[in-house]
Amino acid sequence: xxxxxxxxxxxxxxxxxxxxxxxxxxxxxxxxxxxxxxxxxxxxxxxxxxxxxxxxxxxxxxxxxxxxxxxxxxxxxxxxxxxxxxxxxxxxxxxxxxxxxxxxxxxxxxxxxxxxxxxxxxxxxxxxxxxxxxxxxxxxxxxxxxxxxxxxxxxxxxxxxxxxxxxxxxxxxxxxxxxxxxxxxxxxxxxxxxxxxxxxxxxxxxxxxxxxxxxxxxxxxxxxxxxxxxxxxxxxxxxxxxxxxxxxxxxxxxxxxxxxxxxxxxxxxxxxxxxxxxxxxxxxxxxxxxxxxxxxxxxxxxxxxxxxxxxxxxxxxxxxxxxxxxxxxxxxxxxxxxxxxxxxxxxxxxxxxxxxxxxxxxxxxxxxxxxxxxxxxxxxxxxxxxxxxxxxxxxxxxxxx
Numbered sequence: 001x002x003x004x005x006x007x008x009x010x011x012x013x014x015x016x017x018x019x020x021x022x023x024x025x026x027x028x029x030x031x032x033x034x035x036x037x038x039x040x041x042x043x044x045x046x047x048x049x050x051x052x053x054x055x056x057x058x059x060x061x062x063x064x065x066x067x068x069x070x071x072x073x074x075x076x077x078x079x080x081x082x083x084x085x086x087x088x089x090x091x092x093x094x095x096x097x098x099x100x101x102x103x104x105x106x107x108x109x110x111x112x113x114x115x116x117x118x119x120x121x122x123x124x125x126x127x128x129x130x131x132x133x134x135x136x137x138x139x140x141x142x143x144x145x146x147x148x149x150x151x152x153x154x155x156x157x158x159x160x161x162x163x164x165x166x167x168x169x170x171x172x173x174x175x176x177x178x179x180x181x182x183x184x185x186x187x188x189x190x191x192x193x194x195x196x197x198x199x200x201x202x203x204x205x206x207x208x209x210x211x212x213x214x215x216x217x218x219x220x221x222x223x224x225x226x227x228x229x230x231x232x233x234x235x236x237x238x239x240x241x242x243x244x245x246x247x248x249x250x251x252x253x254x255x256x257x258x259x260x261x262x263x264x265x266x267x268x269x270x271x272x273x274x275x276x277x278x279x280x281x282x283x284x285x286x287x288x289x290x291x292x293x294x295x296x297x298x299x300x301x302x303x304x305x306x307x308x309x310x311x312x313x314x315x316x317x318x319x320x321x322x323x324x325x326x327x328x329x330x331x332x333x334x335x336x337x338x339x340x341x342x343x344x345x346x347x348x349x350x351x352x353x354x355x356x357x358x359x360x361x362x363x364x365x366x367x368x369x370x371x372x373x374x375x376x377x378x379x380x381x382x383x384x385x386x387x388x389x390x391x392x393x394x395x396x397x398x399x400x401x
Contacts, residue, residue, distance in 0.1 A: 059254050063107055064242055066117030068188045072239040072246075074217030077229075081236035086247035092240075097252040099129035101306065102142065105260045106171055113175040116188045118238045122174075122195070125233045131165050131290035140164040141290075143174050153177065159293070166291035168262050168304050187211070189219055189231060196230040197223060257308040257368065257375045260288065266317075268300045277316040278309040279387025281363040306365055308375040312387050358393040371397050 072079055086092045096103075107120035123129045123142040134140025137147060140157075141164040147157055153173040155163040163169045181191040181199060190212075194202045205221050206212075212219035217235075218228060244251050265274075271292060275285040282295055288304045305313060356367055364387040368375045375387060381396040389395070 059104060059107075060241060060244075060251050063117050063120070066107070066111060067238060067242065068116035069118050069192075069235055069238060070189075070217035071235075071242055074235055075232060077218075077232045078235045078239055081233050082239040082247060085237060086240055086249050089248045089250075092247075092249055093252060095128070099124075100252055100254055101258045101260050102129045102167065104254050105167065109171045109175045110178075113179045115175050115178045115182070116191075118188070118234055119175075119178055119191070121237045121241070122192075122234060124237045125230060131167075131287075133290075133293070134162065134164060141170050142167070143170050145170060145174070160297060162291050162293065164291075167260070167288065168302070169291075189217070192231045192234055193219065193221070193223060193227055197227045255374055257306060257365075259307045260304055261307060261310050262302050263305050263310045263313060264302050265299050268298050271295055271297050271299065274299050274303060274313070276388075277321055278305055278313040279363065280305075280309050280365060284363045284366055309365060309387065354396060354398050356395050356397055358389045358391055358395065360391045362389070362391075363387065364389055367395065373397065 072082065102123065103120055106123065107117060109115075110117055110120045123144075126144040127142045129142045131142055132140055132144065134145075134147070139146050140150075140162055143164070145153070145155065145164040150157050150164050153176075155166075155170065155173060157164060178191055178195070181194045182188060184199070185191060185194065185202075185206075190202060190206075202221075205223075209221055212221055218231060240247055240249060241251065271282065271285060271289075272295070275282050278285065280288075285303075286292060286295070288306070289299075292299075356371065358367065364375050364378055364384075367389075368378055377399075378384070378395060378397075379387065381399055
């Protein structure tokens, strides 16, 4: 075959080969390896979550969430009374701090009974949380319960013991009554009116005038001026809790040492024994248990104590503390002298700021509350193994340097 023939043959074969290649299935090429973009993350905290300190629980925030009555703008009288309560912000804060354990205890009970949170503040309106000893046919206790109401609620009213002044028992009874009022009336405003003026009289007025609408916030039912003002005052103190900054007020926080709890008593014991075992003075013990009208009372089943005292009481009982009251002698604690100073004036100032001399009737608990520290801090700073202190003893109020 000549070279010319070869060229002609190649010319015919090349197109056929190209056509066959074009018709054959193509093997897919490997896709390019593209690295996905990394997400942009800012402010990463690489500490393990389980090691982070839990934020402190804000009692007041929880209380606000439980409110059900109209707020500060409900009526001009509400703001007027709120300003009256907080006219002296520092004094108001001190008053709240003094009764805070009672507010917290009442609110806990309200939540257990499904009662609007504002009603934990009702004793502020009734008595400023004071344990008023009722005279004949007069109201008594921080809830200001009348004798007839006490009988209806099943509270004992006796010469030497009055359950209207028992914080735990009376609070339980009042919250049960509040819940029953709401189940009957369906309006928390009317619950307050019923508490102040009586449920049966209120129902008669509703039968005549009908159920009041949501507006105006203060029901326009016929009622006495003091009953209307009672509701306004409850809304006013709640208004301050809702918006403390509006009144230049800082609400104090609850210390775990101060939280109140009911402590069961296995064997009847005198108030003196209970006070000694819990590390409280007689005055303090009766402050938490004011139903006992004399110091000769006997605790039969339970008593109310702050957490720190309850812990010491249980420790004393578990360690076999059965010594008679008269046989217990408290050893005098060594006094802590103030640091020397160049001038007597400065030394007195140092003592006033850093130490406290225990007075008659004082306990570690009351001293801690007065100086805004915890019982555990006082015990640590003063190397105390129990909460027992005696008059004349000098305590450090700060950590030693």
